[in-house]
Amino acid sequence: MTRADGSWSRLGHGAAGLGGLLLLMEAVPRLGLVDERFLPPASRILATLAGELATPGLWIALGQTMRGWAAGLALAFGAAVVTGVVIGVVPGLRALTSSTVEFLRPIPSVALVPLATLLFGPSLGSTLMLVVYAAFWQVLIQVLYGVAAVDPVASDTARSYGLSAWSRIRRLVWPTALPYVMTGLRLAAAVAFILAVTAELVIGSPGLGAQIQVAQSSGAVPTVYALIVLAGLVGIAVNAAVRLLERRVLAWHPAVRSEVPA
Template sequence: MRRLLYGLIGPAGLLALLEAAPRLGLVDERFLPPASEILGTLGAELTTAALWIALGETLRGWAAGLAIAFVLAVVAGVVIGIVPGLRAATNSTVEFLRPIPSVALVPLATLLFGPSLGSTLMLVVYASFWQVLIQVLYGVAAVDSVADDTARSYGLSAWSRVRHLVWPTALPYVMTGLRLAAAVAFILAVTAELVIGSPGLGLEIQVAQSSGAVATVYALIVVAGLVGIGVNSAVRLLERRILAWHPAVRAEAVT
């Protein structure tokens, strides 16, 4: 209960600041409406079907892109990690492609797919893929060499070693990668909608900004923030459930 109360202090202080700044004339209300007006607009938006349709489009692009990136990254990471010499051969390529900002692919996505779900998926998959792949590579590399040699000496097949040795060792890293990728995927989904005009919450923000509906812009930004918090909380809950056997998760649960 105390942790919850402490957690509410920050949002309450922010709301008070946003309410006072325009009222006191510190900022122009045309550019930053009071918090009460933003919350009123938010309440009105939540009753419209357009908002929920847009939010559904954003979550669809987020979920589909994240799922595609996760599967591809896990398969690629395990293969690269367990095949001798493959990680050294692909290291330069990974290090070259990984730092490329996903937003740099916006022109390419626009040319290939236009303002559609395809553009969103392209950016989301590219950004999320590297978050998971790097963690999987670290996880596979963390496999104890003695345990691996023992498994080989007992004649375990490659699939058995992956299933019973590599995967349990790499799983905490995989879940960390999924948590990071989930946040990045949501950011890129909204960014694609804002910049390219793909259907979703970002497009609604862009339309509101173009029409001069400033309070609506802030209300939709609040929606995006709340959804981002929900996405992160859901993935963390999934992580704790899947890694309930892990000592770090048990220690966190105790504290």
């Protein structure tokens, strides 16, 4: 079986799975198992989504969400990689900072919702605050894991060969940590999207989440569903983009090279 065949049959299976879900979503309300007011049939949800996609307002909201997501993720990623490498490489710093990191990291970023509301109100600032806080720790922790995973023998070798600190970082620490960094980026991208939408939903910053909130409070149930489906599709796009990036960046890594499509 060639590779193309395999991916086609995979695609077929996947399509069957999605088709099954749509059928189920269509059948359950039509058969009256769940009240149509609470779960509109799939066809109506998709029609509503198509109708919404024709309005410019939705695209503006989507753009606002993505702007908050991208800006927050970029800020958090840059800050976390620099912080993580410094903490990981400078001896003693890891022990000194670990209690602080361990305390700050698990603080759920939604705990900052009231603070963001007070400081920024319903605006991009609130979104950024939540997104950056949530994404930063995801990346930082992975960078720290990655730096700690450097083979001690290789590290000692590099040291005894007299490699400078900078070239140790560049040639030993960074390649070792890169898979972890990319994992961190992937996790952070997903969390950042969740938090971007959450900020809009709870605080009311403009964007997709705010639209869902409006639709819900005005009782437009099919619109709520349609927007949730859209949020899911955007989430998939976000994941796919980061995975593609990960694959590209790690093309040399054995874990990626040995992965044969089933």
